Structure formats: C-alpha cells, structure tokens
Amino acid sequence: MTPAMFRQACRQGLYREQSSGQCLGxxxxxxxxxxxxxxxxxxxxxxxxRKACPILEVTDVGSRKLSVFAxxxxxxxxxxxxRVYRNGRLVDSPYEVSSIWQSDxxxxxxxxxxxFESALxxxxxxxxxxxxxxxxxxxxxxxxxxxxxxxHGNVVVSMRPIPAxxxxxxxxxxxxxxxVHGMPIQVGQPESLGITDLSKPDFGDSxxxxxxxxxxxxACGVTPQAVVMQSKLPLVITHAPGHMLMTxxxxxxxxxxxxx
Amino acid sequence: MTPAMFRQACRQGLYREQSSGQCLGxxxxxxxxxxxxxxxxxxxxxxxxRKACPILEVTDVGSRKLSVFAxxxxxxxxxxxxRVYRNGRLVDSPYEVSSIWQSDxxxxxxxxxxxFESALxxxxxxxxxxxxxxxxxxxxxxxxxxxxxxxHGNVVVSMRPIPAxxxxxxxxxxxxxxxVHGMPIQVGQPESLGITDLSKPDFGDSxxxxxxxxxxxxACGVTPQAVVMQSKLPLVITHAPGHMLMTxxxxxxxxxxxxx
Numbered sequence: 276m277t278p279a280m281f282r283q284a285c286r287q288g289l290y291r292e293q294s295s296g297q298c299l300g301x302x303x304x305x306x307x308x309x310x311x312x313x314x315x316x317x318x319x320x321x322x323x324x325r326k327a328c329p330i331l332e333v334t335d336v337g338s339r340k341l342s343v344f345a346x347x348x349x350x351x352x353x354x355x356x357x358r359v360y361r362n363g364r365l366v367d368s369p370y371e372v373s374s375i376w377q378s379d380x381x382x383x384x385x386x387x388x389x390x391f392e393s394a395l396x397x398x399x400x401x402x403x404x405x406x407x408x409x410x411x412x413x414x415x416x417x418x419x420x421x422x423x424x425x426x427h428g429n430v431v432v433s434m435r436p437i438p439a440x441x442x443x444x445x446x447x448x449x450x451x452x453x454x455v456h457g458m459p460i461q462v463g464q465p466e467s468l469g470i471t472d473l474s475k476p477d478f479g480d481s482x483x484x485x486x487x488x489x490x491x492x493x494a495c496g497v498t499p500q501a502v503v504m505q506s507k508l509p510l511v512i513t514h515a516p517g518h519m520l521m522t523x524x525x526x527x528x529x530x531x532x533x534x535x
Numbered sequence: 536m537t538p539a540m541f542r543q544a545c546r547q548g549l550y551r552e553q554s555s556g557q558c559l560g561x562x563x564x565x566x567x568x569x570x571x572x573x574x575x576x577x578x579x580x581x582x583x584x585r586k587a588c589p590i591l592e593v594t595d596v597g598s599r600k601l602s603v604f605a606x607x608x609x610x611x612x613x614x615x616x617x618r619v620y621r622n623g624r625l626v627d628s629p630y631e632v633s634s635i636w637q638s639d640x641x642x643x644x645x646x647x648x649x650x651f652e653s654a655l656x657x658x659x660x661x662x663x664x665x666x667x668x669x670x671x672x673x674x675x676x677x678x679x680x681x682x683x684x685x686x687h688g689n690v691v692v693s694m695r696p697i698p699a700x701x702x703x704x705x706x707x708x709x710x711x712x713x714x715v716h717g718m719p720i721q722v723g724q725p726e727s728l729g730i731t732d733l734s735k736p737d738f739g740d741s742x743x744x745x746x747x748x749x750x751x752x753x754a755c756g757v758t759p760q761a762v763v764m765q766s767k768l769p770l771v772i773t774h775a776p777g778h779m780l781m782t783x784x785x786x787x788x789x790x791x792x793x794x795x
Binding site: 314315318319322323324325326330333342421453533534 | 578584593602794
C-alpha cells in the first residue's frame with residue numbers, strides 16, 4: 276500500500292487502526308492543529324525545544340493541504356483517528372475533523388520516532404514494544420521545556436531497552452536523524468530524570484527490560500501534545516496516539532527534504 | 536578579550552569595526568529585528584529555509600536580552616554597527632538603536648558562517664578571503680526560497696575556493712555544523728546556480744581561484760536579510776554586514792546548546 280492509498284483508505288473510513296508498521300520506510304508524523312492566534316507561540320515553542328518538537332512542515336493558514344510531505348492529502352480526513360481538545364479537555368476522538376475545521380487553523384507536522392525505529396530494526400537492533408506488539412512506554416521527566424508564550428511544561432521521553440553492547444550503535448544511528456528526535460537524551464539513569472518506576476509509564480505500555488539491557492531515553496513527540504493540552508486553549512486538534520499522519524517522504528529522504 | 540568585554544566595548548562606542556577574527560571560537564550571529572506583527576511569518580520563513588536561516592535564538596517580544604546565547608547583553612547597543620531599513624530602503628547605519636527601539640520588537644539571532652570557518656582553519660583548510668583580509672564573496676542564485684507570508688526571494692550563497700583534494704574533508708567538517716549553514720549546497724558548478732561571473736559577486740569581495748581549486752557554495756545568512764529588505768516592511772533593523780553580534784557560546788558548544 277502506498278502512502279497515498281493509505282490516506283485514501285483513512286479518508287473513506289476504511290482504515291481506523293494504529294498506523295505503526297504501515298507503509299514501512301515512509302515518514303509518519305505527529306499532528307498539532309490550532310488557531311492562527313496561537314501559531315507563533317507554538318512555532319517558537321517548537322524552535323526552542325527542537326529535540327522534542329522537530330517541525331517537519333507547517334501549513335499556510337486555513338489550508339488542509341501540504342506542499343512538501345504529501346500532495347494528494349486532506350489533513351482534516353487523512354489521519355486514521357483524531358483527538359479534539361477543548362479548554363485542555365479531551366472531548367472527542369473522531370475519524371475526521373472537516374465538520375469542525377476553521378479557516379484560521381494552522382497545522383504542524385512533527386517528527387515521530389517511528390522513523391528511527393525502522394532504521395534501528397534494519398540494523399538488527401530489537402525494538403521491544405514492537406516485538407511485543409505494544410505501545411512504546413513514555414514518561415514525563417523533571418526536565419522543563421523552554422517556554423514560549425503560554426506553552427510550557429516538562430519533556431516527555433520514550434524508553435527502549437537496548438543491550439549494552441548495542442548502545443553505541445543505537446546512538447550513532449539515531450544521531451543521524453535529528454528530524455525525528457535524534458540521539459537519546461539520556462542512557463541508563465531513569466531516577467535522575469525523575470522517573471521512579473519504569474514499570475509504570477505515564478503514557479503507552481510498560482515493557483520488560485532483560486538482563487544485559489539498559490533503558491535508553493529519547494525526547495518524545497508527545498511533549499508538544501502534552502504542552503498544548505496543558506495550555507487550555509479553546510480548541511486544539513491532534514492525531515490520536517499511534518494513529519499518525521502518513522506522508523509521501525521516505526525516512527531516508529528526511530535530511531534532504533528538510534535541507535539540513 | 537571575552538565576548539562580554541567585546542559587547543561592553545561596543546556598548547561604550549569603543550569598538551565599531553568588523554567583528555571577524557574577534558573572540559576566536561565564540562559564535563557570532565546575524566541579527567534581524569522586526570515588529571511582532573511580522574514575527575510569525577519570519578519565523579515560519581526561517582523554518583522553511585533552515586539551511587539559509589538557521590535560527591539560534593528568538594527573544595521574547597520587546598526584550599533586549601537573551602536567555603541562551605548571552606547574559607550581560609543589550610541587543611540595542613552591543614553590535615559594533617547596525618543597519619536600519621524603512622520600507623525596504625537602507626536609511627541609517629547607526630552604532631546603537633536604543634533611540635528607535637520599539638516595545639513590539641522581536642529579535643532573531645541567525646547562525647553565521649564565521650563559525651565553520653574557524654573549524655576549517657583549525658583543520659588546515661585555507662579560507663581565501665581571510666588570507667586576503669577581504670569579505671567573503673556572495674552571490675544571489677536562481678534557487679528560490681520557500682516563501683512564508685510576504686517573505687520570499689532567492690537563496691544567497693557564499694563561495695570559498697577549496698583545493699580539490701580537501702573538498703571531502705571540508706564537507707565532512709561543515710556537515711557537523713548544521714546550525715551555521717552546514718554542508719555546501721553545491722560544489723563546482725556556478726553556472727547551474729545562475730552565477731555567470733564569479734569575479735563579480737553580488738555582495739562582499741571577489742577572491743581569486745587558483746589552479747587545482749574548486750568553488751564551493753554554502754547557503755548564506757545574507758539570505759534572510761535580503762528577503763526582509765525585499766519585503767518593504769515599515770521598519771527592520773539588522774547588524775551591518777560583518778559587524779556581527781558576539782555571543783558567549785563557543786562554536787563547539789552549538790550542538791549541545793541547541794539540543795540537536
């Protein structure tokens with residue numbers, strides 16, 4: 276299935292599942308949709324916290340199209356599932372948002388760790404939550420983001436257990452992908468991030484850490500969502516966790532496409 | 536001289552020269568100062584054209600201070616020289632801009648190729664315009680920037696002649712510094728960039744290309760300035776070319792400081 280076919284299936288209500296493992300090798304993106312009045316502060320927040328919020332593309336005001344990451348696309352209908360937040364509260368998880376679309380909406384596409392996971396798998400590094408068909412475990416840390424306007428909050432990290440002898444390789448691979456959170460922010464010390472119990476993630480599922488493995492922590496694309504929710508804006512739309520927007524850009528093309 | 540002493544000397548009117556070669560190893564920055572009403576479009580322009588416009592820091596509205604790149608600083612007085620553009624026309628080149636400072640100003644610090652030049656010199660790669668005590672030659676290309684709001688125009692490149700056998704090393708070094716334009720956008724084909732005569736740069740000085748050398752082209756920090764001037768905004772302030780803002784951050788710290 277091509278990314279365009281995948282989006283078409285979403286648009287027609289034929290695909291409503293998580294997108295993990297679909298259209299392998301193509302970049303999937305986090306979505307944040309908010310009114311123009313908040314767009315500058317959010318873009319500045321992303322700029323100041325790029326490791327957690329690597330921006331892939333920003334639409335023009337009101338547009339449901341993209342210029343770079345996809346051509347045949349309707350942002351309001353092409354995610355498998357959305358979430359609607361009003362005043363910071365989750366009020367709906369619809370399959371399309373065209374009925375509540377506003378002409379002042381701006382859409383932000385944010386890099387997703389699915390991209391580096393496929394690079395790790397290709398290099399023989401197991402991704403535990405994929406093996407176990409679970410969501411990646413995510414934790415709110417004690418690391419504060421750099422605020423911008425009303426947007427502030429703590430960095431959320433994702434965790435993957437990696438065998439000690441593969442950690443250097445893991446870092447080398449993810450360092451090459453700064454557009455999708457890049458290299459880990461920390462290796463092996465959950466307590467210094469303020470994480471007291473790895474078996475109780477704040478988001479996603481817990482996964483076992485086997486003998487000889489070290490927990491490795493990456494800045495996570497849930498950070499901007501958590502921050503946006505916390506801001507209690509009248510209306511914000513995001514993708515539903517794991518139900519990402521599929522793009523036409525290969526993970527291996529990201530550096531070229533983003534001109535970095 | 537420390538960066539803080541350098542800025543103090545500018546503030547007191549004791550230093551008004553170009554900043555090239557001062558406080559070696561410290562990051563110098565391009566400055567663009569414009570009203571809040573234009574800040575979103577400019578930040579979006581930078582986001583869409585990061586190779587030419589690598590943002591280092593953005594101030595809060597009205598602030599003459601920085602949080603990351605310097606502590607003891609007054610943005611309105613600490614550049615060796617400024618330029619003032621009204622309606623797209625250069626109207627003044629003052630040594631301080633506190634008298635025309637507006638409470639709605641936002642300041643953008645943008646990466647400067649001075650940073651990668653010191654890295655190249657340290658690795659035994661000659662920088663011709665430094666050897667000859669000239670300005671780097673810069674050319675307007677036929678490559679269009681990706682527009683945002685009223686900001687649009689063509690990419691400006693800087694050119695350095697590099698011996699053929701040092702080109703791979705030059706690329707490897709600058710690739711490591713995406714915060715200061717990163718690796719070249721092109722090697723050895725000025726005509727395909729729309730540059731017809733290397734001896735007639737659009738900005739800066741021409742430099743000789745010796746036998747065995749190839750012209751190498753980098754996206755240039757003059758791009759955002761050229762674009763902002765072209766936009767004919769009522770009031771924009773920049774640094775005067777070559778008279779950069781000196782920061783407290785070492786070039787070698789950029790990756791860490793920007794969290795990339």
